[in-house]
Amino acid sequence: MSASVSFRDIENMLDICASGWSHHISKHSRVIKFNGMVYRNFPKQDNIELGHIRSMCRHFGILECAKKQIPGL
Amino acid sequence: MTNYPVMFTFQDTVSGNGFLSGIEIHGRAIIANENDGKWWVYGVHPGGMAHFGDSVLEAYSKFRESYKTVLFDIAEEASNFEAFKAEVQNFYWECGPEEEQRWDTALEALRSGAVTPEAPFSTFPRLTPEQRACGVEVKRLDQAASSSFSAKNNVADTLALPLAA
Numbered sequence: 001m002s003a004s005v006s007f008r009d010i011e012n013m014l015d016i017c018a019s020g021w022s023h024h025i026s027k028h029s030r031v032i033k034f035n036g037m038v039y040r041n042f043p044k045q046d047n048i049e050l051g052h053i054r055s056m057c058r059h060f061g062i063l064e065c066a067k068k069q070i071p072g073l
Numbered sequence: 074m075t076n077y078p079v080m081f082t083f084q085d086t087v088s089g090n091g092f093l094s095g096i097e098i099h100g101r102a103i104i105a106n107e108n109d110g111k112w113w114v115y116g117v118h119p120g121g122m123a124h125f126g127d128s129v130l131e132a133y134s135k136f137r138e139s140y141k142t143v144l145f146d147i148a149e150e151a152s153n154f155e156a157f158k159a160e161v162q163n164f165y166w167e168c169g170p171e172e173e174q175r176w177d178t179a180l181e182a183l184r185s186g187a188v189t190p191e192a193p194f195s196t197f198p199r200l201t202p203e204q205r206a207c208g209v210e211v212k213r214l215d216q217a218a219s220s221s222f223s224a225k226n227n228v229a230d231t232l233a234l235p236l237a238a
Contacts, residue, residue, distance in 0.1 A: 003109050012087075019125070026146040026149070027145065027149055028139075028141075028142035028143070028145060028146050028147060029139075029142065029143065031146070034077070036161070037121070037167055038121055038164070038167065039121045039122075040119075040121045040122055040143045040164055040210040041123070041124075041139045041142070041143050049109070049111075049125060050107075051107055051109070051111065051113040051115075051123055051125050052123055053124070054123075055113075055115050055116075057080055057124035058115075058169045058172060058175075059120050059121050059167075059168070059169040059172070060155060060169065060171040060173065061169055061171070072160065
């Protein structure tokens with residue numbers, strides 16, 4: 001069983017670590033945008049595995065900040 | 074935790090709004106067994122995507138499937154071929170500030186012998202990064218002359234481990 005985090009908690013983290021972020025739902029994924037960059041295959045479900053969050057945070061260069069908001073990341 | 078740098082090739086055909094496109098990429102990713110016990114594939118080129126599985130090959134298979142759905146999403150959002158091509162190229166080249174460095178560090182660990190590949194990595198073909206340079210090609214197929222199509226253009230999916238240059 002993979003550790004997972006609710007999207008609500010991820011939204012809270014992004015508000016702190018990626019001010020100005022936005023997202024929309026595509027047919028297959030959640031598309032998250034920040035600082036001119038796009039993360040294209042974030043899962044659409046409510047509980048997200050840590051690896052997906054880690055990947056997105058590395059992509060946006062906010063991993064260190066995110067680790068402070070999401071324990072275990 | 075060992076980070077394995079891998080190189081892969083995917084070839085796809087995608088229908089969009091008024092066009093048919095052929096996309097071929099020579100990509101880079103990092104595969105790692107994370108603390109959750111799962112194998113994760115983290116895209117470097119293309120960045121902005123990841124997937125996991127109970128085994129290396131399951132994670133790779135899901136990563137491959139996800140990549141294709143990203144192309145489908147881009148096709149759905151693009152109003153024409155030019156917009157599709159530009160967005161696929163952005164998707165391919167855009168990468169986090171430290172991701173290429175992570176891949177290079179993992180490559181150096183392989184080159185130095187600090188990492189001895191375990192199965193199934195030990196069974197992967199070995200190529201130098203120069204033999205499989207990063208790249209993406211997005212072609213419009215619906216306006217190409219049928220005489221330009223050939224079975225010789227078909228490219229199978231490949232997954233390889235880098236050798237020293």
